[in-house]
Amino acid sequence: MRKDQTRTPDRRSSIRVAIADNQTIFRKGMSSLLNETETVKVVSESNNGRELLLKVKKEEPDVILLDANMPVMCGIETTANLKKLHPEVKVLVLSAFNDRKQIIRLIKNGAHGFLLKDTSIENVLEGIYAVMNNGYYLNKMMSEAMFNVNKVPLSPSSKGILSIREIEIIKLLSQEMKNAEIADKLFINIRTVHRHRENIRIKINVKNVSGIVMYAIKNNLLD
Amino acid sequence: MRKDQTRTPDRRSSIRVAIADNQTIFRKGMSSLLNETETVKVVSESNNGRELLLKVKKEEPDVILLDANMPVMCGIETTANLKKLHPEVKVLVLSAFNDRKQIIRLIKNGAHGFLLKDTSIENVLEGIYAVMNNGYYLNKMMSEAMFNVNKVPLSPSSKGILSIREIEIIKLLSQEMKNAEIADKLFINIRTVHRHRENIRIKINVKNVSGIVMYAIKNNLLD
DNA sequence: AAAAATTTGGGTATAAATACCCAGTTCTCA
DNA sequence: TGAGAACTGGGTATTTATACCCAAATTTTT
Structure with missing residues (x-):
């Protein structure tokens, strides 16, 4: 378990963040904006969920910024896999769409926070700090989704993979x-x-x- | 006309670029990546098409990077307005979606180039140089769209504004x-x-x- | 080789959307 | 205040999608 592991000071000094997003420019932008903050360090970038999963063990991120709308392996599927394989890592999902059903699915599959991609870097940082300090990040969209969490008859998301x-x-x-x-x-x-x-x-x-x-x-x- | 106007050397030395995109992080990312190149200088950032139109006259960009999927004023409407008000400025549109009909509409309304947002900064630079040197930027998607330009019975895009x-x-x-x-x-x-x-x-x-x-x-x- | 999944095709029935036609009321803006 | 747009409601008919049943041929996986 990573929490029991001895870590070098420079590693402990800042929050280690991994980013998975298929838009290179968005990814780079996020990365450079985050690295301007000393408390955060981007340790990994991936083009999709599958790539990310291969890197998590080695890069040891504390928080993962996950695009919900990726090809190859989508956000929900990736979240589910992360929960299973790396339950100690916090997952903060970003989506271009404010979709209640999608948010609920993400929560049910183990996401710790949710943000729209149309947001500011300050909000992203807020989210990162929140999941680190409290274990989860709640904003207005999340709250509304949580309130309706039982109303939505959600099927297992990754069950039906389309042919x-x-x-x-x-x-x-x-x-x-x-x-x-x-x-x-x-x-x-x-x-x-x-x-x-x-x-x-x-x-x-x-x-x-x-x-x-x-x-x-x-x-x-x-x- | 701007082309007749005397410009200070520092202004002429690099391509002046304006960016309009409602995703702040994408915008900042694009901006900082472009500014790493000496030949390009980002002179303006806007949240949507309407904001952009207000700034064009003052900021005098050579090229505008326009998100096709903005709220308030969409890419097609903005393109049409730019063509009318500032025909000398080159418009390079970025979209999250590869939609033939949308590309054709953009071309018909005066766009000089088109790129998917899921692209590299090198491709964006290629597009910027192309519209500056040749007046237009053609890639595979554009070509395919152009080939079908007469097949698509396109209505005037900005005619019907939804209530x-x-x-x-x-x-x-x-x-x-x-x-x-x-x-x-x-x-x-x-x-x-x-x-x-x-x-x-x-x-x-x-x-x-x-x-x-x-x-x-x-x-x-x-x- | 056996098992599982995918792709294919069909019967039958209802539910829903689309395509035309019509017009009165309200609201907004010049 | 007058014109135009927006919002409202209706008739009628056809086209399309959805729902639930069935199963054989093919491909992939084990």
Whole structure:
């Protein structure tokens, strides 16, 4: 356990922060702004959740700034893995979207704090200090989400991993294509498209195409 | 005209860049990374398109880095205004989404280049130099969009400005609510919701709810 | 080779959205 | 105060999506 481990003074003197975000410029910006503060030191940068997980053990961050909207491995899945593999590390999630359901999912999967990406560096620092000192960071969005935490019938988030074909379907219907058009494009029967859509909705636990499109964007499925 | 104006050497020595983006951290990151290059100088930062427009005349940027997905005034509307008011300034648009229709709209409204936000600072610099030297910046995404420029029946983008009520409707249907639920929530008849949805689709020129949700996200309408 | 998952296709039924048409009331701004 | 926009409500019909049932062929994994 890291808490029992002897650490050199320079390591203990500041909060060790790891950043995972697929936007290089945002990542670098965050990094340089944080490093202007002496109490914080950025020890690791990753392009996505999978990369991050490979580095955590070696870099020993105290806090992880995690983008919720990454491709390859999304924020929720990464959070769940972090909780399992490195429960002592605090996870502060940043998202471009203020989505109550997503926030609740993150909390349930072990996130310690949440911030919108449209925020100031001061708020990020506040969040970092809070999770270090109190174990969690509560702001208005978090509170509202917590209040409704039992109202949202949330499925296990990482249970249903979408297949290649399903993601293909999602991309097309995000481009305003209807089932018949998707069937034509993919040379399959419209009934097959129906089935795929049904499976997709069940897997990600949404009610209709609106939910599918939102999910797609938040998980960086489109391109 | 600025090109006829005498400028002090220090002003002429580097490319003057203005940045408009609602994400402070991204903006600061971009700014500090660009300022590491001597050939480029960031002279202005804005939170949205409207703020930017107020500063352009005074700050005299050569190139504007414009986020496509801003609230208040979106990238397309800002681009159109820049073309009208400051045709000599080059506009390089950055977007979180690779959307062919959006790229075409931007080009038609006067953008000189396009980049995904998930890119490197080297690519941004490449874009800046290109628009300065050639007048435009072409990459793979732009080319593909240009190739289809006539296939896309694009309506005047800034023509239909959504009303408060319409945006309210959009927010609710982005939360997977169906017409009847929206009607209940807003204490109006379901026929009124129908009418709003119809008007929305016509204004933003999309085929169905999928297009509405995409539009909403790309224009930062949700919160 | 066996098991599991993916992809494919179908029947049937209802629920919901879309596409046109219509118009009165209210509100805002010039 | 007069014009235009916004918000409201309705008729009618068609198109699309959703829901829940079924299962065979193929691919991947174990």
